[in-house]
Amino acid sequence: xxxxxxxxxxxxxxxxxxxxxxxxxxxxxxxxxxxxxxxxxxxxxxxxxxxxxxxxxxxxxxxxxxxxxxxxxxxxxxxxxxxxxxxxxxxxxxxxxxxxxxxxxxxxxxxxxxxxxxxxxxxxxxxxxxxxxxxxxxxxxxxxxxxxxxxxxxxxxxxxxxxxxxxxxxxxxxxxxxxxxxxxxxxxxxxxxxxxxxxxxxxxxxxxxxxxxxxxxxxxxxxxxxxxxxxxxxxxxxxxxxxxxxxx
Amino acid sequence: xxxxxxxxxxxxxxxxxxxxxxxxxxxxxxxxxxxxxxxxxxxxxxxxxxxxxxxxxxxxxxxxxxxxxxxxxxxxxxxxxxxxxxxxxxxxxxxxxxxxxxxxxxxxxxxxxxxxxxxxxxxxxxxxxxxxxxxxxxxxxxxxxxxxxxxxxxxxxxxxxxxxxxxxxxxxxxxxxxxxxxxxxxxxxxxxxxxxxxxxxxxxxxxxxxxxxxxxxxxxxxxxxxxxxxxxxxxxxxxxxxxxxxxxxxxxxxxxxxxxxxxxxxxxxxxxxxxxxxxxxxxxxxxxxxxxxxxxxxxxxxxxxxxxxxxxxxxxxxxxxxxxxxxxxxxxxxxxxxxxxxxxxxxxxxxxxxxxx
Numbered sequence: 001x002x003x004x005x006x007x008x009x010x011x012x013x014x015x016x017x018x019x020x021x022x023x024x025x026x027x028x029x030x031x032x033x034x035x036x037x038x039x040x041x042x043x044x045x046x047x048x049x050x051x052x053x054x055x056x057x058x059x060x061x062x063x064x065x066x067x068x069x070x071x072x073x074x075x076x077x078x079x080x081x082x083x084x085x086x087x088x089x090x091x092x093x094x095x096x097x098x099x100x101x102x103x104x105x106x107x108x109x110x111x112x113x114x115x116x117x118x119x120x121x122x123x124x125x126x127x128x129x130x131x132x133x134x135x136x137x138x139x140x141x142x143x144x145x146x147x148x149x150x151x152x153x154x155x156x157x158x159x160x161x162x163x164x165x166x167x168x169x170x171x172x173x174x175x176x177x178x179x180x181x182x183x184x185x186x187x188x189x190x191x192x193x194x195x196x197x198x199x200x201x202x203x204x205x206x207x208x209x210x211x212x213x214x215x216x217x218x219x220x221x222x223x224x225x226x227x228x229x230x231x232x233x234x235x236x237x238x239x240x241x242x243x244x245x246x247x248x
Numbered sequence: 249x250x251x252x253x254x255x256x257x258x259x260x261x262x263x264x265x266x267x268x269x270x271x272x273x274x275x276x277x278x279x280x281x282x283x284x285x286x287x288x289x290x291x292x293x294x295x296x297x298x299x300x301x302x303x304x305x306x307x308x309x310x311x312x313x314x315x316x317x318x319x320x321x322x323x324x325x326x327x328x329x330x331x332x333x334x335x336x337x338x339x340x341x342x343x344x345x346x347x348x349x350x351x352x353x354x355x356x357x358x359x360x361x362x363x364x365x366x367x368x369x370x371x372x373x374x375x376x377x378x379x380x381x382x383x384x385x386x387x388x389x390x391x392x393x394x395x396x397x398x399x400x401x402x403x404x405x406x407x408x409x410x411x412x413x414x415x416x417x418x419x420x421x422x423x424x425x426x427x428x429x430x431x432x433x434x435x436x437x438x439x440x441x442x443x444x445x446x447x448x449x450x451x452x453x454x455x456x457x458x459x460x461x462x463x464x465x466x467x468x469x470x471x472x473x474x475x476x477x478x479x480x481x482x483x484x485x486x487x488x489x490x491x492x493x494x495x496x497x498x499x500x501x502x503x504x505x506x507x508x509x510x511x512x513x514x515x516x517x518x519x520x521x522x523x524x525x526x527x528x529x530x531x532x533x534x535x536x537x538x539x540x541x542x543x544x545x546x547x548x549x550x551x552x553x554x555x556x557x558x559x560x561x562x563x564x565x566x567x568x569x570x571x572x573x574x575x576x577x578x579x580x581x582x583x584x585x586x587x588x589x590x591x592x593x594x595x596x597x598x599x600x601x602x603x604x605x
Contacts, residue, residue, distance in 0.1 A: 071306065107306065
């Protein structure tokens, strides 16, 4: 019988430390599958951020370099400029990327740095225990907004794909939701496109993956998938926000 | 080699290039702007990379990424910017990545002033950032010395797998002097293998990681190893200039531009028969403890700490070695105000003749 599915070779054969039902596992698995498919494991450099996704350093089989909170795009800039042939990607959460690292992500995107950022957006600070993130939805509860996010005092969720796609330099900007098999398949294609663009030297590529956080949302994994359908996706609309190739 | 006339900031930038520096990231701040300006055109000439970062925070992180790729990497700034870089420098030290950080210092705290000052002594030698890491810190007093120290700094950084600081005040950054530039070297890439994440040609190896996060039991060992490193610096790497200590009754302790000006005052005082000597730390860390500890305190009547900082910041390090065997007097200006040799002469003479507190 032919083997049709297995763990990606790009991930180490160790148990995942992400919480049960957390889609971070899915997100890094997709990256691994794409790197497998492109035969690029030895060539990748995974820039590790700060947050739940720091755990990737335990799972990623290829080279990885830890960075300070929010600084992954700057670290990636330094590395990629010296090693232009490497497949460099940062994998950042929403607190890391859309709050403390806002300057770094926007500036790297605006310079058109030739690397990829995978943006795992779960609307919360997972690792520190569920504080309000820049991407926390209106009304969504967090440990620092116990009555739910109030836009009068905390503003509105940051739409990073929309922001970054206003810049001239980025080559590919897209958002996918991982709460359905369809979304997962589309995300895999999007990640592959981003990596292919990078390998072809087309410039900055940005893939936002909407994920969940059963632990800090205080829901069962299944409930989080429904919550994403009714709350997350209507606000953070999936789609391709910029594709330089398609524009031509 | 023939000497050339160069401006301080440009001379140290060229010295770094000649030492093999091939990556520079920085952010504008006075009085060090000539370093990134010079590097922006010089780096492409030698096949290196220049990036103007969006901030000091980002610039030092770019240096971190480039250093992990195995190239000699550098950033520069002034006090307020060094504060911002302290995050990244802590991470460089944590992951044991070599780098050169130049501080062309100005008046502080806060935005302070853009004129020269030496108010970053504590910052550079004690706690540049969180986590208790320490870096070797060189403090040149002439442009030639700045060029030579910068040129050698990468060797120390790679030997120790730790970033290195060069503290030059705004005077040194701005003056023009004749310097002899060292030869261009090609760094030995093999020596970088322990931290170099770029792939060597035909290199077959499994993936490797460099991480600023450690399991507790590993981190404790790393901390202890760094403590040993600190000790080895004190035993092997102290650089100091000692002048007239064989007969000195008063010993000036000064570094950088203060030492240079105070030296003129000292020579004038000696002409008048006052037995004045000088200890000039070239390495602020490791501090030249023995020079101060081993003075003959039966003869030495006083130590005079001369700095462009009020209150004097090196005072504490001096006091630890003098151990109350002689009074320590402070003289200096602060906030970007300077003193000239005559003012230093007057002030030091006043101390010696008992006119000062």
